[in-house]
Amino acid sequence: MSDVSDTAERSPETVDTGPPxxxxxxxxxxxxxxxxxxxxxxxxxxLIAVVLFIYFSVTTTNxxxxxxxxxxxxxxxxxxxxxxxxVLLMVCGExxxxxGYVWMLSPFVMRxxxxxxxxxxxxxxxxxVLLGIVIGGVNGIVTTVFGVPSLITTLGTGLIVFGYALxxxxxxxxxxxxxSLGLSHWFGAExxxxxxxxxxxxxxxxVILTRTRWGLYTISVGxxxxxxxxxxxxxxxxxxxxxxxxxxxxALAGIIExxxxxxxxxxxxxxxxxxxxxxxVVIGGTAMAGGSGTVIGMWLGMLVLAMxxxxxxxxxxxxxxxxxxxxxxxxxAMIANTYLTRLRGAGRLQSKS
Numbered sequence: 001m002s003d004v005s006d007t008a009e010r011s012p013e014t015v016d017t018g019p020p021x022x023x024x025x026x027x028x029x030x031x032x033x034x035x036x037x038x039x040x041x042x043x044x045x046x047l048i049a050v051v052l053f054i055y056f057s058v059t060t061t062n063x064x065x066x067x068x069x070x071x072x073x074x075x076x077x078x079x080x081x082x083x084x085x086x087v088l089l090m091v092c093g094e095x096x097x098x099x100g101y102v103w104m105l106s107p108f109v110m111r112x113x114x115x116x117x118x119x120x121x122x123x124x125x126x127x128x129v130l131l132g133i134v135i136g137g138v139n140g141i142v143t144t145v146f147g148v149p150s151l152i153t154t155l156g157t158g159l160i161v162f163g164y165a166l167x168x169x170x171x172x173x174x175x176x177x178x179x180s181l182g183l184s185h186w187f188g189a190e191x192x193x194x195x196x197x198x199x200x201x202x203x204x205x206x207v208i209l210t211r212t213r214w215g216l217y218t219i220s221v222g223x224x225x226x227x228x229x230x231x232x233x234x235x236x237x238x239x240x241x242x243x244x245x246x247x248x249x250x251a252l253a254g255i256i257e258x259x260x261x262x263x264x265x266x267x268x269x270x271x272x273x274x275x276x277x278x279x280x281v282v283i284g285g286t287a288m289a290g291g292s293g294t295v296i297g298m299w300l301g302m303l304v305l306a307m308x309x310x311x312x313x314x315x316x317x318x319x320x321x322x323x324x325x326x327x328x329x330x331x332x333a334m335i336a337n338t339y340l341t342r343l344r345g346a347g348r349l350q351s352k353s
Contacts, residue, residue, distance in 0.1 A: 085246030093290030132248025140240030222290030
């Protein structure tokens with residue numbers, strides 16, 4: 001004889017052996033956890049990164065290997081470094097098109113100081129600080145004091161830097177000075193050194209952006225310029241400072257990349273690296289209009305691009321097609337981020353008690 005009634009046998013979907021309170025509590029906890037996750041700006045890009053990793057690991061030979069991971073790390077690391085500066089600038093409502101040309105110039109400036117007798121490490125520090133102050137300072141002053149849009153300002157300074165680098169180098173490649181090779185292992189020559197630099201800087205600047213007054217002011221300037229002025233924030237100072245940081249990080253990325261390749265190349269950097277870095281920044285959740293952004297999200301965005309690049313290479317897909325995927329990834333990421341931002345703004349991503 002059956003242990004349940006005829007009605008229960010006809011309606012099996014209504015039968016559940018677990019206590020209703022426990023079931024509802026579990027669902028409520030999962031719902032809250034899901035909403036809490038989606039409220040984070042990094043949520044969508046983290047999901048994409050996880051899905052891509054699983055997909056390529058299962059479908060692509062040699063993707064889940066040491067060599068593949070090294071390729072991913074070395075591809076994304078320099079873009080992450082200049083991406084940090086771009087995040088800060090875009091959060092405060094500006095952009096820098098010259099940073100790729102600073103990448104190109106910085107190894108030549110470093111070599112000049114080394115050839116002049118300056119120790120290598122000190123030459124690196126001087127180059128990063130000097131180019132950050134000079135090029136970033138000019139970008140910031142022209143943009144804030146003279147009111148020239150940063151897009152035009154940095155396009156002009158980028159071309160000046162480009163022409164200057166070609167002039168001093170005679171458009172010829174040169175090798176890293178022999179006296180510097182001992183330090184190169186710390187600055188890109190080792191397989192993991194470049195990504196370690198990039199990740200440490202990401203963690204530092206994520207804290208700066210989210211936990212310091214400078215970061216708060218940067219977000220305020222990009223989110224509400226007039227309100228920031230009325231609150232007493234020195235808007236020009238914040239913007240000029242972030243332009244300097246962006247140029248300095250671009251210089252550091254160029255130096256590290258030259259150590260990795262053991263050559264100083266006048267064809268390195270330029271707009272090509274800027275466009276990839278911008279793609280990672282946008283995919284990672286930084287708003288083009290300013291006021292919001294995430295350095296960790298940018299790191300994840302670069303990781304997605306690196307996995308796509310490595311996965312396509314391992315599968316023998318032409319690099320030309322990567323540009324198609326890159327464009328599609330930018331559009332899809334922007335659609336997802338815009339949709340989630342609207343939900344957050346409308347209060348739709350609120351946990352129910």
